[in-house]
Structures are given as structure tokens and as C-alpha cells.
Amino acid sequence: MAGLSGRFSTVVKSKISKMLDRAEDPSETLEYSYQKQVELLQNVKKGLADVVTAKKRLQLQSKRLEDQVVKLDTQARQALAAGNETLARTALERKTTVQAELQGLDGQIAELEGQQQSMTDNQAKLQTKIEAFRSKKEVIKAQYSAAEAQVRISEAATGVGEEMADVGLAMQRALDKTENMRARAQAVDELERAGAFEDLTQLGAGEDDIDRQLRELSSGGQVDSELEKMKAELGAGGKPAGELGSGGTAGQSA
């Protein structure tokens, strides 16, 4: 087959034979192969840990964004109840942005879940192959002459070598995908830092007019409701309070 798969196959084989060529006699081939196998297994474990870390990070981000959605929704209601439709609209617009971001994250978390699963399977498969290689190696040492052993060892080593190359490739592809997701997670972090998703009532120095108005509305409403409570506690003794305005004035702009 000289086509797509033929070309691919040649590349894999040349890499494996390059690896085997480094050792001259059978026992060296055995040692070299075995050493490589163990190394790769370690790498797979490390790669798997990377994927799990990336997934956890995305899950944390997702949780934060979910909280933002709830907060923004509450704030929109508060603003609307206070008669400030402009502010309510702003909060809802931000909520939509956060929701879109959240959807993207959830898709990536699912994909990482898949990567993690296939790497776990790969790890188990490689472990089995290494075990098979180890027992085969003992049989070869016990039963064959040096010349025959050489042939059989290189057969077994090619089988394991190909598996190693393949697991290595699968891992590389999984990590490349994880890398892309990490870049996206970073972008979300930067958006968060820039304030795009920030809690509208809890902004620090960087708050804008809308944020401030909303916070005033929110605390104003709290003052109002506390006043209402107090009035109720004082009972009918007091004179009726007039219309209590609800905090900020609608239409107040920068």
C-alpha cells in the first residue's frame, strides 16, 4: 500500500528501527526496549495528570461562571423592580455573554473527559504489552540460541515498539488538544480579570457608572426593606410614611 496508510506506516517503522538500531546485541535490545517502555509509561502517567489538571481548572471556571449567571439574573430582577430598565438590560446582556462562555467550557470539559478516558485505556494497554514483553523475554532467554534469540527479540521489540510509538502519538494528540483548551481557559481568565464577568455589585476601583448605580440600587433596596421592617415592628403607632423611593433614579447617566 503506497497510499496514505503506506506513507504513515513507513514513518512509524523507520522510527522504531532507528530506536532498535541503537542496541547491538540481544540483551542490549531487551534492556533498551524495556527501559523505553517504562519511560513511556511514566510519560503517559504524567500526561494523564496534565489532562486531569486542565479538566479541574475548566470545571472550576465553569462553576464560577454558573455563579455569575445566578448573580446577574438576580441583579437584573433587582434593577427591574427598582424601575431601572437600562440597568436590567445591561445585567441581562452580561448574563448572555457569560452563558455563551459557559456553554463553550462545558463542551471542552466533555472533550477532556474523553481524552482522559482514552489515555487511561492506552495506559492499561501499554501496561499489558510491557507485561507480555517481559514474559516473552524470559522464554527467549531460556529456550533459544543467541542468533535465534536476536530474531525473536527484535520481533517482540518491534511489537512493543510500535505500541509505544502509537501510545506516544495518542498522548501527543491528547496533549495538543489540552493545550488548545488551556489557551481558551486562559482567555476566559483574562476576560474575568478585565471585568467582563464581574459581579456588578462587588466591583472595586474599576467600577463604572452602571456598576455604581446598580450597587446603590441594591443597597438602597436593602435600606428600604429594613426601613419597612422597622416600620412594621413599630406597629401602627407611627404616622404612615409616604412613598419611599427605591434608591437611584432611573435615567441617571454618565
Next chain:
Amino acid sequence: MIVRIATEGQYRLADEVIERVNALDNEAVAAVEAGDQARFAELFAQIIALIRAEGAPLPEDELHGSDVIVPPPDTSFEEAKHEFTGDGLIPD
């Protein structure tokens, strides 16, 4: 013949099936050369499906080199093009 789907595993295939894979493979190569992305995706998916359906998975404790290695199922068109010029898909 033993065929490996890269990143997936090895299958034992009857000669008759190999011939069908080979025919599809040649068409896939032609599609890549013609820059026909949709056709390539379709043919490549057929190759993978055929091997999975007709091949017998090799036991995991058997050690054999493959006669043919097919690129990973998620091979992109860009990667398929690269197959013909660069170092291929296996990283050093």
C-alpha cells in the same frame, strides 16, 4: 494481515478486506491531491469503519508489528496533506 489504526489498536484483516481498504485508500489519496476535503473525510471514515467492522482485534498480550498502519481516526485534512511531504504524524 495485521493493520493498526493509529491511537486505537491492531486488527487482523482477511486479504479480501485489505483489498477493499487499499482501493478506498487510493481514492482517499486522490481526494487529498485534488484538495477535495469533503470527499477525503468521507473516504477516510469509510476506511476506519471497514477495518473496525471486518477486523478481529488483536489480543492485547500479543506482540506483533503491523503490516499497515492507518492514520488516527481524527486525522484532519491538513494532517493528511502533511503526510505526503513532511515528517508524518508520529512525533520524534
